[in-house]
Amino acid sequence: MNHADTMLAESLDGFAAAHADIVLLATDREFVRRKRNKPGKVALISGGGAGHEPLHAGFVGHGMLDAACPGQIFTSPTPNQMMNAAQSVDGGAGVLFIVKNYSGDMMNFQMAAEMLDQENAVVIVNDDVAVEDSTYTTGRRGVAGTLIVEKILGAAAERGDNLQQLKILGDAVNKATASMGVALTSCTVPAAGKPTFQISMNEMEVGVGIHGEPGRRRVALGSADSIAEELTSAVKKDLGLKADQEVILLVNGFGGTPMLELYLMVNATRKVLAKSGVTVARYLTGSYVTSLEMAGCSITATVASPEFLSLWDAPVHTAALRWGM
Amino acid sequence: MNHADTMLAESLDGFAAAHADIVLLATDREFVRRKRNKPGKVALISGGGAGHEPLHAGFVGHGMLDAACPGQIFTSPTPNQMMNAAQSVDGGAGVLFIVKNYSGDMMNFQMAAEMLDQENAVVIVNDDVAVEDSTYTTGRRGVAGTLIVEKILGAAAERGDNLQQLKILGDAVNKATASMGVALTSCTVPAAGKPTFQISMNEMEVGVGIHGEPGRRRVALGSADSIAEELTSAVKKDLGLKADQEVILLVNGFGGTPMLELYLMVNATRKVLAKSGVTVARYLTGSYVTSLEMAGCSITATVASPEFLSLWDAPVHTAALRWGM
Numbered sequence: 001m002n003h004a005d006t007m008l009a010e011s012l013d014g015f016a017a018a019h020a021d022i023v024l025l026a027t028d029r030e031f032v033r034r035k036r037n038k039p040g041k042v043a044l045i046s047g048g049g050a051g052h053e054p055l056h057a058g059f060v061g062h063g064m065l066d067a068a069c070p071g072q073i074f075t076s077p078t079p080n081q082m083m084n085a086a087q088s089v090d091g092g093a094g095v096l097f098i099v100k101n102y103s104g105d106m107m108n109f110q111m112a113a114e115m116l117d118q119e120n121a122v123v124i125v126n127d128d129v130a131v132e133d134s135t136y137t138t139g140r141r142g143v144a145g146t147l148i149v150e151k152i153l154g155a156a157a158e159r160g161d162n163l164q165q166l167k168i169l170g171d172a173v174n175k176a177t178a179s180m181g182v183a184l185t186s187c188t189v190p191a192a193g194k195p196t197f198q199i200s201m202n203e204m205e206v207g208v209g210i211h212g213e214p215g216r217r218r219v220a221l222g223s224a225d226s227i228a229e230e231l232t233s234a235v236k237k238d239l240g241l242k243a244d245q246e247v248i249l250l251v252n253g254f255g256g257t258p259m260l261e262l263y264l265m266v267n268a269t270r271k272v273l274a275k276s277g278v279t280v281a282r283y284l285t286g287s288y289v290t291s292l293e294m295a296g297c298s299i300t301a302t303v304a305s306p307e308f309l310s311l312w313d314a315p316v317h318t319a320a321l322r323w324g325m
Numbered sequence: 326m327n328h329a330d331t332m333l334a335e336s337l338d339g340f341a342a343a344h345a346d347i348v349l350l351a352t353d354r355e356f357v358r359r360k361r362n363k364p365g366k367v368a369l370i371s372g373g374g375a376g377h378e379p380l381h382a383g384f385v386g387h388g389m390l391d392a393a394c395p396g397q398i399f400t401s402p403t404p405n406q407m408m409n410a411a412q413s414v415d416g417g418a419g420v421l422f423i424v425k426n427y428s429g430d431m432m433n434f435q436m437a438a439e440m441l442d443q444e445n446a447v448v449i450v451n452d453d454v455a456v457e458d459s460t461y462t463t464g465r466r467g468v469a470g471t472l473i474v475e476k477i478l479g480a481a482a483e484r485g486d487n488l489q490q491l492k493i494l495g496d497a498v499n500k501a502t503a504s505m506g507v508a509l510t511s512c513t514v515p516a517a518g519k520p521t522f523q524i525s526m527n528e529m530e531v532g533v534g535i536h537g538e539p540g541r542r543r544v545a546l547g548s549a550d551s552i553a554e555e556l557t558s559a560v561k562k563d564l565g566l567k568a569d570q571e572v573i574l575l576v577n578g579f580g581g582t583p584m585l586e587l588y589l590m591v592n593a594t595r596k597v598l599a600k601s602g603v604t605v606a607r608y609l610t611g612s613y614v615t616s617l618e619m620a621g622c623s624i625t626a627t628v629a630s631p632e633f634l635s636l637w638d639a640p641v642h643t644a645a646l647r648w649g650m
Contacts, residue, residue: 014592
């Protein structure tokens with residue numbers, strides 16, 4: 001970096017320059033927005049602390065988000081950012097906020113929702129099955145499943161669903177989605193300058209949060225197969241997955257894990273699922289919801305109805321997800 | 326991982342499962358090939374040691390490679406793999422091998438080229454301006470610029486260019502492309518189980534290779550701006566970049582570097598280029614040519630002719646690069 005306090009601003013400037021065909025960066029870098037509004041469409045807005053890139057700005061564009069409000073690293077954006085974003089991308093059909101369940105984000109997004117003149121609703125994502133209540137959270141944390149909620153809602157908004165339909169769909173996708181992760185190293189918040197937690201070379205944190213929050217247990221480093229077994233079992237149990245069901249599977253890296261290892265986890269996870277007769281209908285593999293440079297990964301599964309699959313497959317054109325156009 | 330000696334095989338199985346719509350994995354995992362051949366098209370084949378994912382298998386598909394031969398981690402594939410790949414994807418118009426300039430890869434690809442019955446040619450990529458001759462290389466190393474060569478040649482092969490045209494074009498793209506990287510940590514080859522080189526928290530290796538080979542110098546950790554200045558100056562000097570020229574800019578992560586930092590480097594690099602009047606016509610940002618979990622990044626620039634840009638923009642449908650379809 002250059003300086004911890006200009007890091008986010010410089011990174012956003014680079015992002016906006018690199019994706020000038022898709023996004024605009026607002027004055028004072030309050031939000032990243034879709035370049036062209038689509039009149040008559042419900043506006044989808046998300047946001048949260050930086051440090052999870054490409055979430056959320058990387059998912060702004062056709063078929064996904066209309067705007068993303070970045071806070072400082074691991075810090076909620078302000079209600080003002082959200083309100084200004086809502087005014088900027090208003091298509092006359094209302095605003096849907098997609099919020100990861102952290103206390104700061106919840107407070108600020110709900111404040112923005114209350115103050116907003118436009119009709120609006122909030123979908124809360126709380127897919128992390130590892131723990132109830134955590135450092136920054138009452139209830140379950142919102143983690144990589146947020147990407148799946150944003151993709152499916154984005155496609156539904158693009159086809160013309162109204163605010164009420166999107167709210168119902170968003171809650172349903174969240175309910176059908178579960179995640180759990182494991183960390184092999186800590187992340188380091190630039191302003192803090194030292195690792196968020198201490199962990200030895202031979203340990204792992206099972207159920208870690210995406211800010212390095214504690215998970216279920218700290219244990220000796222296990223094999224990929226044993227990790228896949230533990231993460232997938234927790235996800236399966238939460239969703240009540242049964243034989244002959246299909247899932248969308250996201251194997252997500254936390255920022256410091258190479259693709260070689262993520263695809264190895266894909267292989268281990270699909271084998272665990274196959275043992276229960278669960279089929280993977282769609283795969284997504286990559287570092288999409290990260291914790292700065294933390295090494296580790298998470299498994300996310302969404303029970304895949306035909307409607308979810310059709311919306312998942314719909315065209316998307318963002319910095320980090322692009323297909324069908 | 327599970328075991329060091331099954332790591333590549335398991336990762337390839339996961340990759341093939343996740344991208345079954347695009348690729349097929351050959352018997353004995355000798356190569357990853359495009360699912361459907363295109364008759365009459367020159368077949369493009371690359372390969373090299375694993376540990377650089379998504380290179381090369383992630384670039385197999387429409388508009389890019391027809392097959393990729395993976396060696397064990399940081400180890401060349403065998404001539405047999407390459408010959409079997411060539412027979413499998415033969416479209417009747419000859420075979421072009423795209424080879425990164427490492428002694429093992431060069432020897433084995435040239436051996437395959439000589440033994441092959443089909444008409445063939447070899448394009449050598451040696452874009453790394455950091456050093457002449459290195460641990461595994463006589464001359465300059467082939468690094469992230471390989472992606473640009475593969476993308477542009479892939480588009481040209483798809484539009485119907487013949488073998489001779491592709492060989493000339495590939496050499497021209499390689500000549501117009503220069504890269505240099507910096508590492509903040511080492512990588513760890515799984516079978517070795519310890520870091521390839523020692524580097525302290527406050528140091529960086531300027532000009533590092535993608536196997537952790539030494540670069541130009543080991544210095545105190547610098548600011549992002551100073552790193553961008555040094556890498557970009559070396560690239561600019563090599564290409565003889567002048568005001569009013571346009572480039573394709575790839576800011577490439579080595580596997581352990583988050584997008585937040587890569588976009589910060591995008592911002593720093595475009596400012597350095599702008600000072601010389603050089604414009605970035607196309608950006609690509611991400612961890613595409615990696616060194617396992619090494620932290621660090623490289624800057625690659627390709628002098629952008631209208632033809633190169635048009636081929637860059639052409640549709641591509643691979644696991645790691647996808648646009649226009």
